[in-house]
Amino acid sequence: MASPQLELLHCATAPPVEALERWGRLVAEVPVENFDYHAQRLLPAVWVNLKKASKSFPDEARLRGIHRRTWVHNKRLTAAAGSVLDLFASHEIPAVVLKGLAYNEIFYHDSGLRPSWDFDILVPLERASEAITLLEEDGWRFKEERLDPAERMEHGATLCKDGLEFDLHWNLMREARNPEQDAIFWREAVPITIDGRETLALSPTHQLFYLLAIANREPHNRVRYLLDLAFLTRQLGHEIDYQRVPEMLTERHIASRLSGLPLEEIGLEQLKEGLSPTIFDRLWSQASGYVFDGSHEWYYLVYPLLDYWLHYRGRSAPRWSVTEYMRRRLKVESAQDFVTRTLRKLARIVTLIWR
């Protein structure tokens, strides 16, 4: 049997009668109580698929409960997102809804199927500071340090209000934060209605690109994104330019993200064909998978150097030397501080290798 998460993916996507058999075998081997948090997040989709075959199956009520809980939470998120969209619309700030909020509308058509922790909205980089001011006036607060979008040190930030979280993006993704790299997403965005409000979503081709880019960034969420990919391609496959997607990944140096992704499980293995990522691409695909917080020794200095090369070198906004960038990125206080920290990191790496 495949890993529980992969098996759950099949329980959610296989023809219902086959899925029911798989589910019976899975829970006989791994009781539902033993599923980890990430496996549990697939259960609403499993319930929706299984109930097409039977009203009664092992742990039906528990799965129904998780679907119901997901529905309630997603409705709260959708209402909160609606208020944010109203706020942006009242100031004519364009918005593209991303991830769960968009997927529920575009291809799941069921607010209880995909558990989401938060919601994600992209605004144009040049309007992001204004959007943040509006959000702060509306009671939203940065979860962590306040960021200046113009510096593009991150692609977005998490804001909180009334116990809910919201990721405001000013770039689509951390891996590609130059304004010209986002232009195509805005140009080809498609209309969508969220809670009665007209707004925008990525085009089907860009939905596929984005999912492939982020699916392997978070290994613990990989199977969940595979589920999104399966639903997206089943429902909107005819609108997707499958040739363009690997090209876009290559242009952003993240094509090697596909190599560890079990796309064969959902019949998309052809997307990997013909890709030949360079060493630079492999490094960037790996290093950019983490939010750089100085704790990932393996990528200490690697991520900042590549990031500087891709996003700041030779640019006028912001016009930073590599030293200035490093000072900000690593929050270095002096040359001595930098040397000390670098030596400490190296010592930790040597210790890790030695062990």
Place this chain on the structure above:
Amino acid sequence: MRYQPRDKDIVWEVSEGEVLLIDLSRGIYYSARQGTAQLVHDLMHGHSSEEIATRWAERFPSGADPKAHLSTVLRLFTSDGLVTERGQSPAHPGPILELESNDFTAVERYDDMTEIFEMDPIHDGDLEHGWPVHN
């Protein structure tokens, strides 16, 4: 008398014969099952309480009279401000839910959303009804 959800903060849906209903502004969650789900569904779709009771009597001539139960549901919904009276009849009331059960169960009401979200649906959920019914 006809009713309608108070405003857009009242969100509801039918799932597997159960009506799920949330008052987003007050953080209250309601669940109606079996015959009660049908009453609530039809009520929210703008059918009058008289129409619902008549349909019920035709479908289940020897069954329980829904009027008393409908009054109980309406008392709860109006006191919670979940529904308001419709000024006029809708031109086309929404669909009715196919009547399958004449068992009336009380509307379940959970007024602490934080508390039910802290509950683990796998380990703490009721084995028959699931979250948010505690085992």
